[in-house]
Amino acid sequence: MNKTFSTLKKVILFTLSVFLILAITGYVYLYILPKGPEITEEDKIDTGNDSFVMYAYKESTRKSIRVWTYKPESWKDQDEIVFVMHGGGRNADDYLDAWTTIAEENNLLIVAPEFENKFSNYTTNDYQEGNLFTFFGSSNPESEWAYTVVENIFDHIKSTNNISNEHYDIFGHSAGGQFVHRMIILMPDNRIETAVAANAGFYTLPDENLEYPYGIKNTGISLEKDLKKSFKKKLIVLLGELDNDPSLGTFRTTELAMKQGAHRLERGTNFYQMNQQLTNRHNWTFNWEIDTVRSVGHNYRKMSENSISWIVE
Incomplete structure (x- = not known):
């Protein structure tokens, strides 16, 4: 024995x-x-397709990020800038390609950051959940949040291109849709003018008793102070009418995720209605909108095409 x-x-x-x-x-x-591609020399963005690599954080050289861009020849200072956030495949260059014709037709500077991660099939905390927490559960400083990286990219573009724009628009699909709506909730002082969160897989609900990323518990965000400001931002919850098949793309099926709805269309609808009801109870300003695109499913190209009317209206 x-x-x-x-x-x-x-x-x-x-x-x-x-x-x-x-x-x-x-x-x-x-x-x-340290990780990420090699830093490129600071230079102005070229017309057409271009890319550059910068440090993701202002206070650290530990991480770099590649940023893809598309600039029409007619684009000039004070014309619109649109950040395009890729899905879980981290394929920023494909998303950029989906926006080139849109950019030409509407004279938009497209900025598509690539949150590269070799383990993206297993980790979501670093991108669509904003990097608030490490994979091991410890907190990251706000200076290393993924949302802060977007703001850093905007500052970099402004300084290297003599751009005076004070705001930018942002579109994200699928995992990018998760990123966008969480950025509005968790960083309400961002410089976003119009945000479009398309076909997100699941959402962060305005629930102080649910732990992040399902709710806002442990994030330091409060309903009265922070979410009240978030509701003043212009957020469009954009849903595909045919995005009702959970087998499309990567779909989270945890117990808490399934409580939000059986598929993305239902989850997005429930998310919008829950926030609308909350603001109605408190008589808060609510500048969010919901829009359902007919005959479109989980397709980032089609959703990109249908988002532009909200961005350039």
Whole structure:
């Protein structure tokens, strides 16, 4: 019996040691070692397709980010700037391609950040959940939130291109739709003029008893102070009429996610209605809108085309 107990004890200690080593190694790789593509020289954005690489954070050189752009020849200072946020595939260049014709037709400077991550199939905290928390659950400073990175990119573009714009618009589809609506909720002092969150997989609800990312518990966000400001922002919840098939794309099926609805169309509708009811109860300003695109499902190109009427209206 003693021999069996001793062997079991050794197995347990060995297993715990392996897990500890893996956890430390993973943390060092993800949050200590520098990562990202090589920084490019600061230069003005070229007409047509272009890209540059900058440091993601203003106070650290630990992470870099590639930013894809498209600028029509006729675009000039004070013309509209639109950030386009990719989906879970982290394919910013594809999203940029979907917006080139839209950009030419509406004279828009398109900015598509690429939140590259080799482990994006397993982690969502760094992008669509805003990087508020590490994969291991510890808090990140606001200076390293993914939403702050967007604001940093805007500052970089302004300074390197002599741009005087004070605001920008933003569109995101799927995981990008998650990113956009959470940025409105969690960073209400952003410089976004119009935000379009299209076909998000699930939402952060105005519930102080639900832990993030399902609610706002543990985020430091309050209903009275912060969400009240968020509701004053112009957010469009854009839904595809045919985005009612949970087998399309990556669809979260946890218990809390399923409580939001059986598919993206239902979840988006419930999210909008819950926030509308909250603002009605408190008699708060509510500048959010909901729009359903007919005969379109989980398609970022079609949703991009149908978002433009909200951005350039």
